[in-house]
Amino acid sequence: MRVSPQYRRLYWLALVLGGALATLGYRLVDLQVVQHDRLQQLADENTVRKITRVGMRGQIVDRQGIPLAISQPAKVVCADPTLIGGWRAAVAAALAPLLEMDAAALGQRLAGREQCGKTNLCRYVVLKRKVPIETWEKIKARMAQLEVSGDESKLKAQERAFRRNLRSKAVFAEEDEVRIYPCQRLAAHVLGYVSNDVEQSGLTGIERAFNSSLRAVTGWRVIEMDKRQRELVPYRDEDVAPRDGVNVVLTLDAGLQNIVESELAAGMAEHQPLSASCVMVRPRDGEILAMATLPNFDPNRPGASAMEALRNRVISDMAEPGSTFKIVTVSAGLDVGAVTLNDIFDCEHGHFFFAGRTLHDHESYGLLSVENIITHSSNIGAAKIGLRLGEENLYKYIHNFGFGARTGIPLPDEAPGLVHPLSAWSKVSIVQIPMGQGIAVTPLQMIMAMSAIANHGWLMRPMLVSRLVDADGKVLAEYSPQTVRRVAGAETMREMVKALKTVVTREGTAPQARLEHYTVAGKTGTAQKVEHGQYVEKFFSSFVGFFPADDPELCILVVMDEAKDSHYGGIVAAPVFHAIAERAANYLNLKPDIDSTPGVNQSLTVVEDGGVGARGQKNN
Amino acid sequence: MARNKRNGSDLRVGPALTAGLLCALFVGLGVGYVGYKNQLDVLGRQIKERETRLADLQRENKMRRDQLGTLCSPVALDARVKKLNLGLGPPALSQVIRLADPPSTEAASAPPSQGRQALAGTAERRD
Numbered sequence: 035m036r037v038s039p040q041y042r043r044l045y046w047l048a049l050v051l052g053g054a055l056a057t058l059g060y061r062l063v064d065l066q067v068v069q070h071d072r073l074q075q076l077a078d079e080n081t082v083r084k085i086t087r088v089g090m091r092g093q094i095v096d097r098q099g100i101p102l103a104i105s106q107p108a109k110v111v112c113a114d115p116t117l118i119g120g121w122r123a124a125v126a127a128a129l130a131p132l133l134e135m136d137a138a139a140l141g142q143r144l145a146g147r148e149q150c151g152k153t154n155l156c157r158y159v160v161l162k163r164k165v166p167i168e169t170w171e172k173i174k175a176r177m178a179q180l181e182v183s184g185d186e187s188k189l190k191a192q193e194r195a196f197r198r199n200l201r202s203k204a205v206f207a208e209e210d211e212v213r214i215y216p217c218q219r220l221a222a223h224v225l226g227y228v229s230n231d232v233e234q235s236g237l238t239g240i241e242r243a244f245n246s247s248l249r250a251v252t253g254w255r256v257i258e259m260d261k262r263q264r265e266l267v268p269y270r271d272e273d274v275a276p277r278d279g280v281n282v283v284l285t286l287d288a289g290l291q292n293i294v295e296s297e298l299a300a301g302m303a304e305h306q307p308l309s310a311s312c313v314m315v316r317p318r319d320g321e322i323l324a325m326a327t328l329p330n331f332d333p334n335r336p337g338a339s340a341m342e343a344l345r346n347r348v349i350s351d352m353a354e355p356g357s358t359f360k361i362v363t364v365s366a367g368l369d370v371g372a373v374t375l376n377d378i379f380d381c382e383h384g385h386f387f388f389a390g391r392t393l394h395d396h397e398s399y400g401l402l403s404v405e406n407i408i409t410h411s412s413n414i415g416a417a418k419i420g421l422r423l424g425e426e427n428l429y430k431y432i433h434n435f436g437f438g439a440r441t442g443i444p445l446p447d448e449a450p451g452l453v454h455p456l457s458a459w460s461k462v463s464i465v466q467i468p469m470g471q472g473i474a475v476t477p478l479q480m481i482m483a484m485s486a487i488a489n490h491g492w493l494m495r496p497m498l499v500s501r502l503v504d505a506d507g508k509v510l511a512e513y514s515p516q517t518v519r520r521v522a523g524a525e526t527m528r529e530m531v532k533a534l535k536t537v538v539t540r541e542g543t544a545p546q547a548r549l550e551h552y553t554v555a556g557k558t559g560t561a562q563k564v565e566h567g568q569y570v571e572k573f574f575s576s577f578v579g580f581f582p583a584d585d586p587e588l589c590i591l592v593v594m595d596e597a598k599d600s601h602y603g604g605i606v607a608a609p610v611f612h613a614i615a616e617r618a619a620n621y622l623n624l625k626p627d628i629d630s631t632p633g634v635n636q637s638l639t640v641v642e643d644g645g646v647g648a649r650g651q652k653n654n
Numbered sequence: 655m656a657r658n659k660r661n662g663s664d665l666r667v668g669p670a671l672t673a674g675l676l677c678a679l680f681v682g683l684g685v686g687y688v689g690y691k692n693q694l695d696v697l698g699r700q701i702k703e704r705e706t707r708l709a710d711l712q713r714e715n716k717m718r719r720d721q722l723g724t725l726c727s728p729v730a731l732d733a734r735v736k737k738l739n740l741g742l743g744p745p746a747l748s749q750v751i752r753l754a755d756p757p758s759t760e761a762a763s764a765p766p767s768q769g770r771q772a773l774a775g776t777a778e779r780r781d
Binding site: 090095099100101104106107167214216217218220264265266267268288289291292296550551616617619620621625626 | 694695697698699701702713716717720723724726727728729730732744745746747748752
């Protein structure tokens with residue numbers, strides 16, 4: 035059978051079309067099935083972006099909610115050198131004043147060689163981190179109006195597109211944050227500071243101790259972009275919101291901290307010691323209300339201060355406590371019943387020979403009662419109490435009062451102090467240690483021990499953080515006062531308070547610590563420093579005291595290292611204690627426990643007990 | 655011839671109408687789809703704008719809150735008082751008269767621990 039030409043042509047046409055369709059079908063399968071994953075990835079690279087969403091680091095606030103460390107949003111200013119081309123100098127000149135950088139250095143950075151090498155084509159160069167938002171807005175505006183030579187209307191389309199990209203895309207920014215300490219040096223050693231990188235990890239202080247809580251949790255968002263690099267919101271895929279860091283509420287009171295630091299600075303100016311430290315504790319719960327060390331530093335610029343100034347001496351420096359340690363000796367003696375306040379000791383008129391060593395008093399004393407040993411701070415008297423107490427008892431009470439172990443304050447780098455084991459004690463240890471030699475303690479350990487006496491014998495763990503709250507103020511964790519142990523009986527502590535009250539009398543070593551409206555119980559300390567194993571004529575002067583003595587609200591320790599004019603704690607540290615205590619009592623509106631003669635201006639202010647009183651009276 | 659003429663003038667309305675409706679349906683679907691997509695795009699842009707605005711406002715709010723907190727800090731207040739030479743300061747204790755609260759029945763009947771807390775309350779700052 036012969037096929038007609040029309041049908042033959044039709045068959046050929048069908049064959050060609052079928053072949054073409056089969057080829058297209060094959061290509062379709064190849065693109066959609068065989069190469070699907072690779073092509074999908076390529077397409078996603080062009081349009082899909084995963085952007086990180088940065089949360090803010092948590093704040094550190096004082097007990098009244100005053101911010102001590104905050105984070106503000108900022109920008110990392112970056113550049114794409116491939117979009118800048120030959121206009122580096124112009125861009126550098128435009129941005130250098132805004133970024134506060136040298137134009138030449140900025141130009142070099144814009145070349146991208148520093149970060150990507152000589153041969154690599156770098157498309158991402160960091161120009162500066164922690165740039166404030168306002169500055170970034172100015173940079174954007176400056177770039178949008180960047181003056182480049184040539185009549186743009188006569189340029190080719192490609193060149194015009196290059197200039198458009200130069201102005202809008204060559205310099206861009208990423209999210210960042212900057213840590214700010216608005217009160218500057220206030221409580222710098224407690225707060226610490228953070229690293230200058232993107233992570234902003236805490237390096238010291240609360241910033242380090244609570245870094246994991248303060249740190250924000252980064253979120254992300256997977257988005258699709260259009261040709262003009264705008265987000266196509268309906269095609270958003272994953273969207274995980276960032277979580278801001280937890281806020282840390284301290285037990286510190288910024289007002290008290292300010293009082294402490296200003297009075298300490300005044301004391302520094304007067305006595306010119308190498309350093310001065312002060313801690314203020316509420317004895318009944320161990321809350322630290324203020325903690326300061328001078329010289330201090332500005333945590334906004336920690337690198338600008340000397341390394342020495344960065345150290346929190348209150349917790350990391352340990353030294354012989356001197357006479358303040360007699361409170362442990364006498365407490366132990368009273369508690370075990372080895373002595374009573376009225377027992378009389380012969381203080382040998384200032385020279386006591388024991389185990390080949392001679393102990394001295396700063397004045398010549400004959401017979402002194404235990405109470406007077408505290409009043410006059412007799413070394414020989416304390417040594418003799420130690421002898422009567424015995425090594426084992428003394429060692430036990432030293433440990434009970436918390437010496438030789440870290441207090442557990444939530445700050446890094448706390449020193450445990452140095453208490454030699456009983457087996458390592460020499461023959462003279464039993465007379466040296468009772469007067470505060472041959473042992474090393476931190477100022478924090480000393481004040482916690484004194485607070486235990488003020489707190490009827492209960493040693494508390496120092497509290498520096500009150501609670502953790504989220505950004506909405508919801509409490510996530512609350513810290514309550516912790517009792518470490520009972521160091522001595524309540525009756526013993528009452529006796530101790532009675533003895534310590536005499537220290538601030540005219541007969542005592544610290545009459546300058548006496549307050550007009552409150553009874554003060556305290557103890558002076560003047561400890562000789564040891565250099566290369568030898569005592570030298572350099573001193574730590576200290577005073578630790580609490581008030582009102584019978585129902586203490588505040589316990590304050592002042593330490594000065596190598597005061598220039600005098601070295602006695604009662605002369606150097608006690609006046610600073612007095613100044614701090616007076617202002618702090620006024621600030622806290624503590625009820626006086628001494629009836630004083632009404633002042634001439636007493637009608638100016640009327641305060642109800644526990645109520646709200648007028649502040650800010652003119653007090654010229 | 656007559657049969658052909660009759661067949662040619664016989665207008666079949668049904669299929670034409672169906673085809674027309676189908677075309678209209680497809681066109682309507684297409685236009686609706688494009689309109690819907692356009693609306694999505696517009697709404698997406700509005701969402702983005704509002705998100706940006708919200709972020710800006712939140713940032714501004716935070717900055718103002720921080721600024722307020724900073725201005726209330728004792729350091730800032732002290733500096734301000736000194737700068738303006740206002741001579742302000744808390745009254746001396748001798749300038750303060752205390753009015754004792756009459757003992758209330760609640761305080762009297764409270765257990766010792768609560769009584770202590772009540773006493774502790776007197777130590778709070780008064781501003």
